[in-house]
Amino acid sequence: MQALDIILIEDEDGDAGLIRYSLKFSGGEHxxxxxxxxxxxxxxxxxxxxxxxxxxxDLNLPDSTGLETVSRCKSMARGTPIxxxxxxxxxxxxxxALEAGAQDYLIKNQLKAENLLxxxxxxxxxxxxxxxxxxxxxxxxxxxxxxxxxVWEWSLKDDSYYNSERLLENIGFYSDDPELxxxxxxxxxxxxxxxxxxxxxxxxxxxxxQAKRYQCEFRLQHKKGHxxxxxxSGHVVSWDSHGKPERMVGIQQDISERKAMEEQLRDLAMxxxxxxxxxxxxxxxxMNSEYGRVKRHKNYSASIxxxxxxxxxxxxxxxxxxxxxxxxxxxxxxxxxxLRENDIFGRLxxxxxxxxxxDTPAEGAMQVAEKVRASIxxxxxxxxxxxxxxxxxxxxxxxxAADNRPDGALARADTALYTAKQKxxxxxxQQADNVNENAVASE
Numbered sequence: 495m496q497a498l499d500i501i502l503i504e505d506e507d508g509d510a511g512l513i514r515y516s517l518k519f520s521g522g523e524h525x526x527x528x529x530x531x532x533x534x535x536x537x538x539x540x541x542x543x544x545x546x547x548x549x550x551x552d553l554n555l556p557d558s559t560g561l562e563t564v565s566r567c568k569s570m571a572r573g574t575p576i577x578x579x580x581x582x583x584x585x586x587x588x589x590x591a592l593e594a595g596a597q598d599y600l601i602k603n604q605l606k607a608e609n610l611l612x613x614x615x616x617x618x619x620x621x622x623x624x625x626x627x628x629x630x631x632x633x634x635x636x637x638x639x640x641x642x643x644x645v646w647e648w649s650l651k652d653d654s655y656y657n658s659e660r661l662l663e664n665i666g667f668y669s670d671d672p673e674l675x676x677x678x679x680x681x682x683x684x685x686x687x688x689x690x691x692x693x694x695x696x697x698x699x700x701x702x703x704q705a706k707r708y709q710c711e712f713r714l715q716h717k718k719g720h721x722x723x724x725x726x727s728g729h730v731v732s733w734d735s736h737g738k739p740e741r742m743v744g745i746q747q748d749i750s751e752r753k754a755m756e757e758q759l760r761d762l763a764m765x766x767x768x769x770x771x772x773x774x775x776x777x778x779x780x781m782n783s784e785y786g787r788v789k790r791h792k793n794y795s796a797s798i799x800x801x802x803x804x805x806x807x808x809x810x811x812x813x814x815x816x817x818x819x820x821x822x823x824x825x826x827x828x829x830x831x832x833l834r835e836n837d838i839f840g841r842l843x844x845x846x847x848x849x850x851x852x853d854t855p856a857e858g859a860m861q862v863a864e865k866v867r868a869s870i871x872x873x874x875x876x877x878x879x880x881x882x883x884x885x886x887x888x889x890x891x892x893x894x895a896a897d898n899r900p901d902g903a904l905a906r907a908d909t910a911l912y913t914a915k916q917k918x919x920x921x922x923x924q925q926a927d928n929v930n931e932n933a934v935a936s937e
Contacts, residue, residue: 497523497525498524498547499524499527499546499547500517500525500526500546500548500549500550500614501535501538501546501550501571502514502526502527502528502529502549502550503529503530503531503532503534503535503550503551503552503555503567504528504552504579505531505552505554505555505556506552509552509602512605513579513605514526514528516605516606516607517611527546530555530556531556532557532558532563532566533557535549535567535570535571536570545571545573545574546571546574547574548575548576548614548617549567549571549574549575549576550577550579550614551563551564551567551576551577551578551579551596552580553578553579553591561590561594564578564591564594564595565594565595567595568594568595573625575597575617575618575620575621576595576597577596577597577598577613577614577617578591578596578598579602579605580599580600580601580602581601581602581603582601583603583604589775596617597616597618597620597624598616598617599613604843606844608810608815608818608844612768615767616762616767620759620762620763623755623758623759623762624759626755627752627755627756627759630751630752630755643660643661643745643746643747644657644658644661644662644664644747645657645660645743645745645746646661646728646743646744646745646746647741647742647743648678648728648741648742648743649740649741650738650739650742651740651741653677653678654676654678655676655677655678655681657681657746661746664722664724664748665714665715665716665717665722666716666717666718667717673717684714684715685712685714685715686714686715686721688713689711692710693710693712696708696710700729700730701730701739706729707727707728707729708726708728708729708742708744709725709726709727710726711725711749712724722748722750723748723752723753724747724748724749725746725749726744726745726746727744727745727746728744728745729742729743730742731743763776764776766840766841768822768823769822769825770826771826771830771839772838772839772840773840773841774840774841774843776840777838777840777842777848777850778900780838780840781850781900781901781903784796784838784850784852784893784900785897785903786900787852788893789895792895794853795853795855795856795893796850796851796853796893797850797851797854797856797858797859797890797891797893797903798849798859798890798892798893798903798907799849799851799859799863799888799890799907800846800847800848800888800889800890800908800911801829801846801847801848801849801886801887801888801889802846802847802887802911802915803822803825803845803885804885804887804919805884806821806844806845806884809821809884813877813882817875817882820875821882821884822841822845824873824875825870825884826839826841826847828869828870828873829847829849829866829869829870831869832862832865832869833849833862836852836853837849837850837852838852848907849862849866855892856890856891856892859890859892859924860922860924863890864922866886866888867888867920867922871883871885871886885919885920886920887914887915887919887920887921887922887923888911888914888921888922888923889906889907889908889909889910889911889912889914889923889925890907890910890922890923890924890925891903891906891907891910891924906925907925910924910925911923
């Protein structure tokens with residue numbers, strides 16, 4: 495990883511020392527500026543010629559506490575991504591920190607060097623996407639205000655429709671194109687089926703004076719057949735004697751690039767950047783939904799697998815983090831190939847993974863777990879010409895309607911995983927209802 499300019503805002507000497515130590519031995523000669531308050535940050539920023547790469551921010555400082563700290567830091571250091579350092583292992587609190595303006599968060603008592611670096615990389619990437627998205631939106635608004643957009647006109651009396659050359663170019667047509675749709679109705683037929691309802695609702699709300707202007711985002715079929723995102727805005731300029739719309743004019747813009755960036759941001763927020771699997775937050779959201787299904791339907795079963803790569807730290811220490819990352823990716827890909835389309839696979843952090851098996855009782859989950867264990871045992875990863883193999887330990891449990899929280903099954907599966915490690919690793923263990931362990935072992 496390239497050397498980074500990092501600002502660390504932490505008033506506890508011990509926590510600051512741990513973070514600085516982790517960064518020092520993570521690779522790269524990082525420039526770390528350690529500050530103990532937001533006031534110190536404000537003074538430091540006045541001396542800088544260029545923005546830092548990232549800010550690591552503790553939320554409990556002498557001059558600011560809680561989520562307000564994120565907002566104040568963001569207003570001071572505009573243009574710099576923020577990673578929050580928190581002692582709260584609380585999903586709601588973490589989400590609020592992201593909503594307040596942080597790009598990512600890390601829980602202090604779970605801090606590891608590799609997790610810290612990945613969070614920094616993720617924060618910088620997400621911040622760049624958000625910046626580009628903001629630029630795109632600002633450019634779009636400037637274009638709308640300046641009128642430098644495609645223009646359309648619709649005569650509702652005879653359904654005739656005019657599009658400017660620029661608008662037609664966006665969707666692959668030209669003014670004397672023999673395939674050019676002749677009426678507004680024909681153009682509307684080219685709107686994506688999933689967007690038809692919202693499109694007509696926006697029109698009707700304007701026609702019925704519920705909205706001052708008609709505005710809508712929708713996908714329109716390009717002449718070559720693919721879909722392009724459009725933003726359209728307009729208003730009725732003449733009404734007939736009965737109060738019905740007669741003529742309407744407006745503007746239209748291709749927003750496909752902005753939509754692609756929004757999709758990238760959504761994907762970053764949901765997935766682990768290394769393996770492409772669901773991240774912990776997204777996995778827990780899926781588990782909440784499945785837990786609700788178990789609570790509602792008496793005869794419905796769902797199970798969970800907790801997985802850990804055996805001796806992964808030794809792999810990292812022996813071969814380095816680059817090889818370790820390749821192993822993590824191979825581990826995820828190999829297991830994904832063994833799962834059903836509706837199974838839910840996530841990386842919870844480090845070498846810890848979890849699989850949610852909908853509509854699967856504990857017995858079936860044990861069979862899946864054993865198949866997964868065997869596939870990992872058979873997996874080989876090439877490391878500079880040398881084949882490297884690994885094994886995995888797996889804990890299994892079922893989601894139970896009697897649980898007060900959806901993560902009860904996760905805790906039991908984690909206990910079963912610990913049992914599998916204690917029994918020698920490379921095996922599957924299940925925590926039974928009576929808290930005794932049953933094991934399927936690979937001898």
